[in-house]
Amino acid sequence: MDILSPHALDLESLLLSLFMFTMYNVFIWLKLKNDPIYTIQGATNLARIAWVVSIMEDKNEILAVQTLRNSTMAATFLASTAILLSVGVLSLTGQAENIGNTWHALNIFGSTEKSTLALKILVLLINLFIAFFSFSSSIRLYNHVGFMINTPCTDGNYSSSMTFVAMQLNRAASHFHFGMRAFYFLIPLVFWIFGPLLLVLSTIAIILVVYFLDRTPRLYSDYMTPFGIKACKL
Template identity: 80%
Template sequence: MRSGCLEGKAVEFLAPHFLDVVCLLISITMFTLYNVFIWRKLKSDPIYTIQGASNLARRAWVVTVMEEKNDILAVQTLRNSTMAATFLASTAILLSVGVLSLTGQLDTIGTTWHSLNIFGSTEQSTLALKILVLLVNLFIAFFSFSSSIRMYNHVGFMINVPCMDGNYSSSMTFVAMQLNRAASHFHFGMHAFYFLVPLVFWFFGPLLLVFSTLAMICVVFCLDRTSKMYCDYMTPFSMKSCNLK
């Protein structure tokens, strides 16, 4: 009896937001399928995207820095990467505070946002749901960039530590893995930022969320795809990275 009552309340709660929730799930699914597609392509072609090519470049960079003992170059490069991640993490927090400030103005801004909302819900609870999803996305971006900063700091120490057992290949491989892991967190945070665009359009209607997601996927693919000229340029880096295998 109690379970039936809970199900009824759940249905009653979701009924006004049905189209918005469905469009959100469609948008998340499309973005997820795009990332799965890229992941599968990288399995067969490591330089299919700029991220894959950069992974090879970072591995070759670690080999060069640790072989030539170029500590100053390593510290300066890692400092630049840490500053970029710090700036974006701070931006994510500032945007979160800005979004939270909107919660006290739902009555006044709801009318403006819903002027183009033909099919979706116009209730305040729907606006609260949209703000909640937007906050979750921003917090994901913040923690991704924060994790990237943490990993870059670890690499800054590891890349300057001499190998104790004489197995330089293992040491370089471990440092390169941690550096690429930091870059992966940074990449994930950037994708969370990209997904902010469809979520902002969601405030003006659920259908705009789906269409803007399609447009953003096309834009992200153009940004991710490695050009033929860059593929040729990466060949020496690929050969240099083989030292870690």
């Protein structure tokens, strides 16, 4: 316990921040159980299912490849960004002694120990690696969907194939979504370097911003009706 005592306030602030961000995501998940289009992610899940049905029924392979390529490129770019940021964070470890005083200028309540700064950098790296693996898993699944969606049907019944392809496509999107969540949480972790109070305040701010981005605009939610009807085939 003596080892953790210098970092007590910072660790408590980190746990509080993680708890708030996790509870927000649990809240969104529970809301989606009752209202599938409560967030834009839920709405696009229905849209992706309808898209798979349309592509496999109309045999529009070129459109499928182009759309999946765009999704793969986006995930590839963000995975590369996560690795580059990880390298940048690692480079800070060699300069921590010189720039630590600047970072701690606003750190009124938290620890200014070198070991605390090392802990913060370690948490930043873990967050970035989570984002990298999430985006990498998304790329893998998008590539699998690219093959499956163009597989010819031998018995004339696409129903089971469509269901499996739609499930894999939404799984790929879920991994991408989880990677974006890790990127969003990167903002409070960066503010944590300047003090535990800023970590908590920035977490509250990012939750409010993400909630605004997540919500499906109710005024335009009726556009999801045809997608829902098309998706009901599965």
